[in-house]
Amino acid sequence: MLHAAHILCLGSSTSAAGTQAAQLARRTGATLHVMTLPSGRAAGPTGSEPGSGAEAAVPAHVVETQPRSVTAVLQYVGDADIDLVVADTPLDRGPVPPLATDLTRALTRRLDRPVFIVERQDDPDAIQRLLVPTDLSVPALRAFRHAVALARLYDAAIDVLHVIESVPYVALTPTDRLSLGATTLLERRGRRRLRAFLQEGEAAGVQVQPHIMRGAAADQISRFANQGDVDLMVLSAHGSDAEEGPLGLVGTRVLGRVTRPLFLVRASGPSLLGPPDDAA
Structure with a gap:
């Protein structure tokens, strides 16, 4: 809450x-x-x-x-x-x-x-559908928990989007060769970690729908937010260095393209979730 x-x-x-x-x-x-x-x-x-x-x-x-x-x-x-x-x-x-x-x-x-x-x-x-883009990091989980609280407040559903960056590589190891299958190793890992997000939403009584896409993260997030029936995007701002800035490289690109309402959650600082979130 x-x-x-x-x-x-x-x-x-x-x-x-x-x-x-x-x-x-x-x-x-x-x-x-x-x-x-x-x-x-x-x-x-x-x-x-x-x-x-x-x-x-x-x-x-x-x-x-x-x-x-x-x-x-x-x-x-x-x-x-x-x-x-x-x-x-x-x-x-x-x-x-x-x-x-x-x-x-x-x-x-x-x-x-x-x-x-x-x-x-x-x-x-009018907020009935929330979008939470996630890189499955701890700061992103904090943003998701804020989204769950907002979903309960507005009686809304949540779409969780994880984008697997497409990068060229040469498969030389057994681990690399696993990525050549219909379902890649990265995708299996992503789905497994997304299940933890779903469990938190289900425990709070919120409908959560996971999505995994491939490509450039900023491009896919922006396309999903602007083309889908999204009423509010909940985004984590967690830049890792001075060059990226406080919003992060992907976050900065997304916020320059998305025309939907935005709820921006900082990776650190005051939380709206009270002691339970801080303890987590």
């Missing part, structure tokens, strides 16, 4: 991000913070109730200043001990992927906590 004490919405309280953030705050019992950005409409006074209707009312703190820099947002996130940041896709971005914009790209590179980039949609409960 998701645990959050403070959720920050970047944008107006009447925007898609405001509606989604209010929904999450109500369901998790969190306090909602609204920080209006220069492109957003002015928000109401402190203590106003974002969203529409009585059911959307949540404890809220509206920041009336309009920060002009990512540094100001980062400062507020630290000072207010924010657990989750929810942001809108720009109204004028056209077909540009959500994280291809300067603000969201800068925030996701520098924030050490989950970020939810919301698409322009009226109904926050």
Whole structure:
């Protein structure tokens, strides 16, 4: 289950991000913070109730200043001990992927906590299918556990996608020759490790469907996300060195191509899953 004490919405309280953030705050019992950005409409006074209707009312703190820099947002996130940041896709971005914009790209590179980039949609409960691309690493498992919690929150199903990179090689050893069969050694290993993901989802009462594809990881993930009936992509950001950056080489490429809403989970830092995830 998701645990959050403070959720920050970047944008107006009447925007898609405001509606989604209010929904999450109500369901998790969190306090909602609204920080209006220069492109957003002015928000109401402190203590106003974002969203529409009585059911959307949540404890809220509206920041009336309009920060002009990512540094100001980062400062507020630290000072207010924010657990989750929810942001809108720009109204004028056209077909540009959500994280291809300067603000969201800068925030996701520098924030050490989950970020939810919301698409322009009226109904926050429209999220019915989640996609979790995975390289079967420990950070990816952390992202999957967040996806399970989100799936329970929205009563959604999860597609787990593992891509086997196609690389040229010369089969010289018995192990290499195993890769020439109809089902390769890498694919068998992938399916075996994916079963562990399915077991966690089943234990939580969530429907999980595994997928294994071949090719370039960024290409296959982007194609699956954009062509499939995916409402939200949950992605792990775990770059391994300075050259790749904090999002990783594949993650950076995917986020520059995918036009779906995104929930980005950091490999380390604050978790929305509480003590059980930290212990794991």
